[in-house]
Amino acid sequence: MILAIARKEFLDAWRDGRFRIAAVVVVVLLGVALLLAWQQVQRTRAEHAAAATLERENWLNQGEKNSHSAAHYGVYVFKPVPPLAIFDRGLEPFVGTTVYLEAHRQNQAAFLPAQDATAMRRFGELTAATGLQLLTPLLVVLLTFGALAGERERGTLRQVLSLGVRPRDLVLGKALGLGLVLAALLLPVALFSAVALAQLPGGDAGGSWVRLAWLGGAYALYLAAILAVCLAVSAVASTARAALATLLVCWAANAVLAPRLGGDLAQRVLPTPKLAEFEAAMHKAVQEGLDGHSPRQQQLQEFAQETLKKHGKTRLEELPFNFNGLVMLESERLAGKVFDHHFGRLWDRLESQDRLVTWAGLAAPLLGLRSASMALAGTDFTQHRHFSVAAEQHRRDFVRVLNEDLMNSTAGGHHGGVADRSLWEKLPAFRYDPPTTAHALRAATPGLMVLFLWAAGAWTALLLVAPRLKPN
C-alpha cells in the first residue's frame, strides 16, 4: 500500500507543471553555480600559484643584503583553495588570502576577496551549497504543502481513508513518494558535483571523496527533516492555504532571519574586542610581558647576564658568537609567546561564537547545516585558523634561520654583515598541508549532531501526527 501511494505521489509531482518549472530552475541554478565555482577555483589557484612562484623568485633574487634586512623584506604566503570550495565557498570570501611574514610581528591574513568585490556580494553568494540550503527547502514546501491539507480540502482524504487505508501508511507513502521526487532531482546535482571534483586537478587531495560523501549525508538529513516537518504541517493544517502560509513563514525564519539573528546573538553573548584594543593589548604585552610586570628590556638584560654566566665571560664581545643574533632569537621567542596567547584567545573566541551559532541550529536547522557544510568543504574558520597557524610557524622558522645566521656567521658586536643567495636558498618555500579529513569531521560534528536531532525529531513528530489524521 505504501508503495502504491508513493508511486502515485511521484507521478503526481512530475505532472505538476508548476513544480516542474521550479525544479528545472533550481537544478539549472545549482549546475551553473557548480560550473562557475569550478572555474573560479581553478583561476584562483592559478593566480596563487603564479604569485607564489614570483614571490619565491623575489626572495631568492633579493641579492646580497644583511640577513636581518632580509627578515624585514619578509615573505608573502598565499592561502590555497580547498577542492570542495567548488561546492561550498563558505568563509573564503570573508577571510584573508595573503599573509605577510616579517621579523618581529605576527600579521593577520589580509586581503579579503569580499573587500575587492561589489556590494552585491553582501546579498549572499550563489553556490551549490547556498542553492541547496535555501532554494531546495522551497521546492519541498511547494511539493508538500497540499499533500494532505489539499486532499482534506477537496474531500478526497475522507474517501481514501474510507477505503480502509491506514492513515500512517498514507502519510508514509506520501513521504516516500515525495522523497523520491527530491532524490531524483538532486541525484544529478550530486553526480555533477562528483564529476566537477574529479575533473579538478588535485581534486581528490585531502580526502575529498570522503568529505563529499559526508556532505551528501548532511544535506540528505537536512532535506529529510524539512520534508517531515512540511508533511506534518500539511497533516494538521485545515486548508492548503494555511499550510503554505505556515511553511513559508518557517522557511523565511530559517533561511533569512536565523543566520543574521545567530550572528547577533553570538556577538552579544561572546563579543570580540575592537581591533585597536586588541593591537594595543598585544603591543603592551610585547613591551611589558604577558603578566605586565616583566618589561622586555629587563628580561633581555637578565638574559644577557645569564648567557654571560653560562659561558663564563664578563663582556658580551667575548662570547664566541654574535650576541645580537642570540638576543633577537630570544626576543622573537618572547614575542611569540605573546602572539600565541593573544591570537589564540581571539581565535578561540571566534570559534566559540561559531559553535554557539551552530547549536542555535536546534531552533533553525540551516545553522547546523551551514556549519557542517563549511567544515566538510574545508572552508570554515577552524581550517582558516589552521592555515594561519601554519603560516606563523613558517614565519618563526624563517626568522630563526636568519637570526641564527646573524648569530653564528658574523662578528660579535655588529648588526651583522651581508648574506647572499646561499642563505636565501636554505629557507624552504612555504608548503602547506591542509587539515585532514578527521579534522574536518571533528569540526563538522556539532552541525551534524544538530541535523541528526532535527531529522529524528521531525520524523518522530510526523509519525505521531500521522495516526491522528483527521478526514476533515
Place this chain on the structure above:
Amino acid sequence: MIFPHLFRLELRLLARERAAWVLFALFAAALAYGTWNGARLAQRQREIATVLRQDSEQFQTQLREVLGKQSVDPKAIAGRGTTAVLPPAPLPLLATGQSDLSPGHETVVLWKLAAPADTRSELENPSHLMAGRFDLAFVLVWLFPLFLLALLYDLMAGDREAGTLRLALAQGITPWRWMARRALARALPMLALAALATLAAGLLDGAGGAGTRLALALAVILAYGLFWVALALAVNAVARSATNAATALGAAWVLLVLVAPTLLNVTVETLYPTPSRPELVAAGRKASGEAEKRGGELLNSFYRDHPELAPPDQQADFAAQHLTVQSEVGRAVEPVREKFDAQLARQQTAVARWRFLSPAIATHEALTDLAGTGYWRHRVFREQVGGLRQAVSEFFTPRIHKREPITLGDFDQLPRFEFREEPTGVWMSRVVSSLAGMLVLAGALSAWTWRSVRPARLGLLSA
C-alpha cells in the same frame, strides 16, 4: 477619490483581521530591532573614529607646542604617520552597507608608502560578515516585501476562485479600481510603518544636512513598496486561485530578492574577473626587490629598517636612500595598481547599470548610498587616502633630502586628512535614477494590469 467608502471599508475589514495585526506587530518589531542593531554598530564605529581623531588632535597640539620651542627633525614626524578617518556616515542607521567590511581609517606612514595597502578592518567574525547584518536596510529590502505580499496576495484571485468576483463588482466599479483601492488600503499601514521607521532612524542619528538624504530615502522606500503592490496586482490579474497567486508572488520574491543579486554578482565577476590581489602584491615586491638592488650597498644594511639605531651622522642618509627606493617602487607598481582599481570600478559600474534587473538591488544600492555606507563613498575615501599618500610624500621627501628641519612656520602645511564628501549631484543622480527606474517599473506593471483586467478581458461582460 471616487470610491472613498471602498477604501475606508477595506481599512475597516483589515482592522478586523487578527492575522493582519500579527503581521503589523512583527513588522514593527523587525523594524525596531533593525534600527536598534544599526544604532549599536554606528555607535561602535563612531567610538573608533572618535578615538582616532582625538589621538591625532592630541598629537597636533603637542607638536605645535614642541615646534613653538624648537625645530623638529622631519623623520620623527613622518614616522608617526598621518591618520585618515572616514567621518561617520550621514544616516548610519539606515544601512550598514560596506562599513563593516571596508576599513574606515588608515594611517599613512612615509616609510611604508610603497607597501601594499592596509586593508585591515575591524575584528569581525567572518561568518557574521557572510550572513549579513540585521539592519534597517535588511528589514526594508528583504522583509518589507514579504510582509506586503502576505497582505496583498489575495486581491482578486480568491474572489475569482470562490465565484464572488461578480458580486463584488456588482456595485458598479471597474475591476481595476476595485483592486487598486483594496491594494492601497491594505498596503497603507505597512508603507506607513516603513516610512516611520526610516524617519525615526534619520531623526535618531542624522548628521547635519541629512534632510535631503532622508527625504530621498523615504521616496525610495515608498517606490519600492509601490513596485511590490503593482506586482501583487499584476499577479492577481491572472492567477486563478489565491494559492496560485501566493505561490507566484513567493517565487517572484525569491527570484528578485534572493537569486537576482547573486546572479548579477556571478555574472559581473565572470565578465570582469576580479584582478588577483596576490599577483599585485608579488608584482610590487618584485619592483621593490629590483629597486633595492640598485639602491646601493648602504641600503642593504641593517639600518635600512632600523634607522634609529644608525650612527647619528648617518641616519639621514639611510632615510633619504630609503625614500629614493620607495619612490622608484611606487612608479613601477603604479600602472599595475591602476589597472587593478580600474577593473574594480568596472565591476561596480556594471552592477550600477544592471541594478534595474531587480528593484531589491536598486533599493539596496540607493539606501546604502543615502546612508553614506555604500560602495562609492568608501571608494572615494580610498581615493582620497591615495591623495594623502601623495601629500605626505611631497611634503616630507624634499625636506628629508635637504635635511631641513620642520619649524613652526611649517605647521599649517603639514599634511592632514580632511574627507571631502562626494559631490551631492553625483550620488543624487544615482539615487534619483534608481527611484525613477522603480517608478517606471511599477507604472508599467500597473498599466499592464489595468489592460488585463478590463471587464471585457476578464470575460465579465459576455456571460
